[in-house]
Amino acid sequence: MDFDLTPDQQALVRMVAGFARDHVAPAQAEMERDNRFPIKAWAAWSDLGMAGAMIPEAHGGSGLDSLSYLLCVEELAATSQTFTQIWQIHSLVSLLIADLGTPEQQAALLPDLAAGRKTPAFALTEPGAGSDAAAIRTRADRQPDGGWRLNGTKTFITNTGSDISDGTVVFAVTGQRPGGRPAITAFHVPRDTPGFSWGPPLPKMAWHGLHTRELALADVRLRADQQLGPEGGAFSAALRSLTLGRIGLAALACGLARACRDLSLDYALQRQQFGKPIAAFQLTQAKLADMAAHHDAMCHMTHHAAWLHATGRECQAAASMAKLVTSRLAASIARDAMLIHGGSGYMTDTPANRLFREAQVLEIGEGTTEIQQIILARHMGCPA
Numbered sequence: 001m002d003f004d005l006t007p008d009q010q011a012l013v014r015m016v017a018g019f020a021r022d023h024v025a026p027a028q029a030e031m032e033r034d035n036r037f038p039i040k041a042w043a044a045w046s047d048l049g050m051a052g053a054m055i056p057e058a059h060g061g062s063g064l065d066s067l068s069y070l071l072c073v074e075e076l077a078a079t080s081q082t083f084t085q086i087w088q089i090h091s092l093v094s095l096l097i098a099d100l101g102t103p104e105q106q107a108a109l110l111p112d113l114a115a116g117r118k119t120p121a122f123a124l125t126e127p128g129a130g131s132d133a134a135a136i137r138t139r140a141d142r143q144p145d146g147g148w149r150l151n152g153t154k155t156f157i158t159n160t161g162s163d164i165s166d167g168t169v170v171f172a173v174t175g176q177r178p179g180g181r182p183a184i185t186a187f188h189v190p191r192d193t194p195g196f197s198w199g200p201p202l203p204k205m206a207w208h209g210l211h212t213r214e215l216a217l218a219d220v221r222l223r224a225d226q227q228l229g230p231e232g233g234a235f236s237a238a239l240r241s242l243t244l245g246r247i248g249l250a251a252l253a254c255g256l257a258r259a260c261r262d263l264s265l266d267y268a269l270q271r272q273q274f275g276k277p278i279a280a281f282q283l284t285q286a287k288l289a290d291m292a293a294h295h296d297a298m299c300h301m302t303h304h305a306a307w308l309h310a311t312g313r314e315c316q317a318a319a320s321m322a323k324l325v326t327s328r329l330a331a332s333i334a335r336d337a338m339l340i341h342g343g344s345g346y347m348t349d350t351p352a353n354r355l356f357r358e359a360q361v362l363e364i365g366e367g368t369t370e371i372q373q374i375i376l377a378r379h380m381g382c383p384a
């Protein structure tokens with residue numbers, strides 16, 4: 001076994017750490033205060049080629065392998081969960097377009113995404129279909145000219161509504177498969193398409209600066225060449241994208257745990273009670289030691305799943321395990337971090353409080369804790 005990063009990976013992670021310190025930390029403070037998309041930091045990140053990290057070089061991207069990408073996610077996430085998640089959604093949808101798109105669609109769509117001029121969105125969830133994603137009701141009906149007409153409502157759709165949000169991949173039912181399952185097809189919907197609209201940002205407990213909205217599709221007319229991938233073939237592509245998304249969420253959890261550990265240790269060393277730093281109390285030390293050990297375990301699981309993915313091996317179970325374990329541990333570490341900060345941890349303008357709020361969503365996105373447990377039980381041979 002070789003646990004060393006390559007020299008290129010080490011240099012990349014160092015570059016990301018420097019960028020996070022100089023650009024993302026100030027952007028994080030502004031996002032938390034103003035709830036606005038971090039356009040300056042995003043432009044600087046894009047100038048480094050990172051908006052196109054997962055896009056093939058032939059289309060203007062950097063063509064990073066998935067392990068290197070996930071190491072960057074983890075590093076960036078220790079400074080800002082929000083900025084990292086903006087980048088993750090951007091990267092995963094870009095990859096999906098590269099995966100499903102025809103050569104013409106790739107040539108038309110990927111250069112703007114690689115340059116960070118546009119950020120796309122992934123619209124699967126609906127008011128009546130979350131964990132049971134195959135129950136979506138948004139319909140796409142074939143038109144006599146070969147195009148499509150879409151009707152439906154999507155909800156909780158992230159990376160929407162900013163000045164550069166453009167290009168939503170919408171999943172819709174286009175018929176029935178043998179056995180009665182819906183045939184689901186993906187479509188690329190530009191922001192200015194008549195009938196397509198997004199609502200106001202939904203009020204979230206954290207991830208301020210990253211907007212999540214409801215989308216309406218009312219008689220949206222699309223050309224035949226706005227269909228992405230084969231008719232009825234989008235569900236398996238969405239599931240492939242979710243596997244990398246789950247490892248990405250685990251990397252986000254690792255970054256969050258590291259931030260909690262470092263913040264808590266600093267605070268415990270300087271906060272005095274009973275004439276001593278609270279780090280001198282064994283009960284505080286136990287919390288700090290658990291944070292360090294759990295963070296280490298989280299990183300090992302996540303790196304292993306990332307390595308399986310990057311080397312093209314089967315990794316669905318490893319991705320679910322990493323997501324399940326890291327999101328739960330992150331929530332418990334963030335709670336301990338808040339408690340170590342005492343009353344100030346309860347104040348919503350402190351980093352410890354923000355990390356506690358941010359940790360809660362990790363058990364929900366990319367498939368809830370219970371969905372990961374179901375996937376793993378099936379892998380173990382339990383009946384459906």
Ligand SMILES: Cc1cc2nc3c(=O)[nH]c(=O)nc-3n(C[C@H](O)[C@H](O)[C@H](O)COP(=O)(O)OP(=O)(O)OC[C@H]3O[C@@H](n4cnc5c(N)ncnc54)[C@H](O)[C@@H]3O)c2cc1C
Pocket residue numbers: 089121122123124125129130131132155156157158159204207212361364365366367368369370371374
């Ligand atoms: C901040 C945020 C951003 C998001 N961004 C996007 C996005 O960009 N695009 C997108 O498409 N979606 C997005 N989502 C949606 C997200 O993927 C869903 O919220 C998630 O899949 C859960 O679906 P739900 O909210 O409908 O909950 P439900 O599916 O209704 O689940 C409610 C509860 O029931 C449990 N449950 C459900 N089924 C079972 C079962 N079979 N057995 C046991 N328990 C079960 C769940 O685990 C959960 O605890 C986002 C959500 C959030 C909060």
